[in-house]
Amino acid sequence: MYRYDEFDQKAVDERVVQFSGQVARRLSGELTEDEFKPLRLMNGLYLQLHAYMLRVAIPYGTLSSKQLRMLAHIARKYDKDYAHFTTRQNLQYNWPRLADVPAILADLATVEMHAIQTSGNCIRNVTSDHFAGASADEVDDPRIWSEIIRQWSTFHPEFSYLPRKFKIAVTAAPKDRAAIKVHDIGIIIRRDAADVLAFDVYVGGGQGRTPLIGHMIGESIAAEDLLAYLEATMRVYNQYGRRDNIYKARIKILVHQIGADEMRRQVAVEFVEVKAQGALALPQVEIDRIAAYFASPAFETLSDENPTTANPAFNVWLENNVAKHKVPGYAIVTVSLKPIGGIPGDASAAQMDVVAGLAEKCSFDEVRVSHEQNLVLAHVRQRDLLTVWQQLAAAGLGTANYGLITDIIACPGLDYCDLANARSINIAQAISTRFANQDRQREIGELKLKISGCINACGHHHVGHIGILGVDKKGVEFYQITLGGSGDETASVGEILGPAFGEADVPDAIETLIDVYFAKRSPGERFLDTYRRVGIQPFREKLYAAH
Amino acid sequence: MPLIKNAAFTENQFVHVADDETLPQGNVIVSLKRWQTERADLITRNAPIGVRLNSDQSAEALAGDVHHFALIEIDFPKFRDGRGYSSARILRQRLAYTGEIRAVGDVLRDQWLFMKRCGVDSFEVRPGTRLEDFRSALTEQTVFYQRSSDHHRSVFERRHTACQALAAE
Ligand code: SF4
Numbered sequence: 001m002y003r004y005d006e007f008d009q010k011a012v013d014e015r016v017v018q019f020s021g022q023v024a025r026r027l028s029g030e031l032t033e034d035e036f037k038p039l040r041l042m043n044g045l046y047l048q049l050h051a052y053m054l055r056v057a058i059p060y061g062t063l064s065s066k067q068l069r070m071l072a073h074i075a076r077k078y079d080k081d082y083a084h085f086t087t088r089q090n091l092q093y094n095w096p097r098l099a100d101v102p103a104i105l106a107d108l109a110t111v112e113m114h115a116i117q118t119s120g121n122c123i124r125n126v127t128s129d130h131f132a133g134a135s136a137d138e139v140d141d142p143r144i145w146s147e148i149i150r151q152w153s154t155f156h157p158e159f160s161y162l163p164r165k166f167k168i169a170v171t172a173a174p175k176d177r178a179a180i181k182v183h184d185i186g187i188i189i190r191r192d193a194a195d196v197l198a199f200d201v202y203v204g205g206g207q208g209r210t211p212l213i214g215h216m217i218g219e220s221i222a223a224e225d226l227l228a229y230l231e232a233t234m235r236v237y238n239q240y241g242r243r244d245n246i247y248k249a250r251i252k253i254l255v256h257q258i259g260a261d262e263m264r265r266q267v268a269v270e271f272v273e274v275k276a277q278g279a280l281a282l283p284q285v286e287i288d289r290i291a292a293y294f295a296s297p298a299f300e301t302l303s304d305e306n307p308t309t310a311n312p313a314f315n316v317w318l319e320n321n322v323a324k325h326k327v328p329g330y331a332i333v334t335v336s337l338k339p340i341g342g343i344p345g346d347a348s349a350a351q352m353d354v355v356a357g358l359a360e361k362c363s364f365d366e367v368r369v370s371h372e373q374n375l376v377l378a379h380v381r382q383r384d385l386l387t388v389w390q391q392l393a394a395a396g397l398g399t400a401n402y403g404l405i406t407d408i409i410a411c412p413g414l415d416y417c418d419l420a421n422a423r424s425i426n427i428a429q430a431i432s433t434r435f436a437n438q439d440r441q442r443e444i445g446e447l448k449l450k451i452s453g454c455i456n457a458c459g460h461h462h463v464g465h466i467g468i469l470g471v472d473k474k475g476v477e478f479y480q481i482t483l484g485g486s487g488d489e490t491a492s493v494g495e496i497l498g499p500a501f502g503e504a505d506v507p508d509a510i511e512t513l514i515d516v517y518f519a520k521r522s523p524g525e526r527f528l529d530t531y532r533r534v535g536i537q538p539f540r541e542k543l544y545a546a547h
Numbered sequence: 548m549p550l551i552k553n554a555a556f557t558e559n560q561f562v563h564v565a566d567d568e569t570l571p572q573g574n575v576i577v578s579l580k581r582w583q584t585e586r587a588d589l590i591t592r593n594a595p596i597g598v599r600l601n602s603d604q605s606a607e608a609l610a611g612d613v614h615h616f617a618l619i620e621i622d623f624p625k626f627r628d629g630r631g632y633s634s635a636r637i638l639r640q641r642l643a644y645t646g647e648i649r650a651v652g653d654v655l656r657d658q659w660l661f662m663k664r665c666g667v668d669s670f671e672v673r674p675g676t677r678l679e680d681f682r683s684a685l686t687e688q689t690v691f692y693q694r695s696s697d698h699h700r701s702v703f704e705r706r707h708t709a710c711q712a713l714a715a716e
Binding site: 005007008010011014015017018021022035038039042121151152153154155156157158159160161162163227235238239243273277280282283285286289 | 605626627628629630632633636640641655657658660661662664665687688689690691692693694695702703704705706707
């Protein structure tokens with residue numbers, strides 16, 4: 001994985017000193033909260049319902065064991081012994097004290113981490129495929145390009161006061177595990193007929209109040225021009241994105257209003273200008289330097305084996321949570337952060353230490369955070385799978401539900417979030433408990449259920465096969481259900497079923513939807529496939545007839 | 548408002564003239580609109596002239612004209628309104644403007660460095676601003692990952708200075 005050089009380290013160290021000064025000015029009263037706000041937001045520090053919340057950047061979701069141990073240490077020392085992994089592949093501390101934040105950032109800097117640009121109207125942490133470097137279907141390691149984008153976008157002088165936050169996601173596989181089409185910019189890396197890398201740039205996707213799928217604006221952009229193309233896109237957005245209404249300020253609204261063709265034309269004009277300046281062309285030596293950090297680890301020459309044992313619980317986990325690796329004899333392990341009835345994405349300091357230890361011993365010292373709020377050990381020898389599972393299970397991390405109905409994405413919702421209309425965690429817990437039965441979950445098969453506590457859609461409900469949105473009706477929490485969303489290469493936005501349900505009725509409503517799916521499905525169909533074939537009507541009829 | 552240029556407080560040598568005011572003698576700053584309607588007269592004056600860009604006015608509107616100006620003011624009506632950063636870069640890099648670019652409006656300490664990097668060289672600041680704050684704000688960060696208008700080499704380039712020198716030989 002990438003390691004800081006002297007420049008990267010200095011950038012982060014200087015930031016710690018700078019932000020410590022800003023915090024001191026705030027604590028002394030020299031800065032008002034209003035003046036401090038944009039500064040703390042440049043450093044991932046939010047003021048939530050009950051406390052400050054610090055969001056730590058995990059670039060493209062890749063961590064070393066040492067970094068994960070530091071995250072655990074901070075949870076122990078400065079927070080309540082746990083932290084929350086988010087759909088942005090980041091980590092959030094829910095209870096830090098403002099006065100401690102400089103010390104936390106200083107601790108993070110010792111392991112090449114920071115909270116820079118995890119909030120504010122700037123280019124946020126770049127996200128990518130959590131199976132990068134391990135999956136056989138990728139044409140290159142997308143983290144090379146994510147890292148290049150990370151560096152270019154860090155402290156960008158022109159794009160730090162954009163109309164709104166800006167999210168970039170990168171994938172290099174035909175199977176899109178990074179949901180790139182629902183990002184402000186999504187990049188698909190391909191190889192062209194001559195086996196040369198080509199970058200397709202999708203612009204204007206997003207969730208929130210107005211969910212939209214991105215349009216391909218740049219086709220087959222050359223590697224050395226990638227940053228120039230991004231800079232051109234950002235400049236068009238910075239100048240012409242709306243600033244009069246925060247709900248219409250994302251780039252998707254600009255693209256929607258002027259149309260994809262006009263956006264393409266404007267970016268193309270700007271691209272010519274930016275390229276003429278020349279300064280953004282990436283030197284090949286630099287691409288090579290960064291790529292070298294993502295070279296494959298020293299895999300042993302092994303052959304595939306059948307790791308199943310006499311232990312049925314292990315076998316189920318193997319089937320659900322272990323994916324095929326590109327190298328024979330290895331496997332990709334998803335560590336579920338979705339225990340039955342638990343809080344999606346939360347991990348205790350002790351659990352983080354366990355995963356860090358396993359990564360160090362069994363996965364070339366690397367951990368991934370997925371946007372589905374799980375952790376991934378990307379390079380585990382098949383012969384180590386049993387040991388890995390035993391240790392995970394002992395730490396409460398052995399839940400065999402990856403991709404199943406209890407592998408729920410949920411935002412923090414009204415339990416923490418200042419903007420929430422309703423709680424999300426309670427709904428996740430209720431559904432997870434209702435569908436706890438392992439056989440039943442497997443019978444249902446792949447089902448992405450996603451919950452957001454308000455229309456900002458941090459829980460990605462628009463792209464859930466089943467999406468749940470918390471709404472507030474005269475002070476009472478209600479939940480609106482959508483069907484048929486998807487965040488993968490067949491991206492689609494879910495359709496609203498009908499009137500919202502009260503908190504207590506949600507699990508029953510989900511049961512009803514599952515019943516309809518069972519009644520209608522053809523062999524081999526996932527929930528989403530059946531929905532796409534039969535449409536929303538049968539679900540709607542049954543659901544609202546029953547209620 | 549105090550004005551900082553070249554890391555020192557300096558007197559503002561220009562006066563703003565409203566669109567319906569008659570032009571006084573000496574250095575004036577006019578709106579973009581006035582520049583566009585009275586361009587023929589304005590270029591015959593023999594005092595330095597400045598123009599003001601509001602945040603919703605693109606610097607592109609001055610294409611071909613920048614050599615007429617001694618000063619271009621960019622307004623930041625709210626610090627969150629970052630359009631002016633693009634304006635400054637377009638002026639410096641695309642339009643090759645070499646005169647003064649002044650940031651006016653809601654120009655706060657923590658924006659100075661970004662503004663300077665984009666090509667701003669004078670700053671209207673809040674009363675009470677100390678020069679030492681200004682200096683430290685510009686030097687707190689020294690690592691620049693991207694080229695901008697200030698001609699700092701990017702980290703991408705600095706890493707390979709040796710290689711480039713070799714390639715140039
Ligand atoms: S979706 Fe709404 S409630 Fe949930 S974390 Fe985002 S802003 Fe908060």
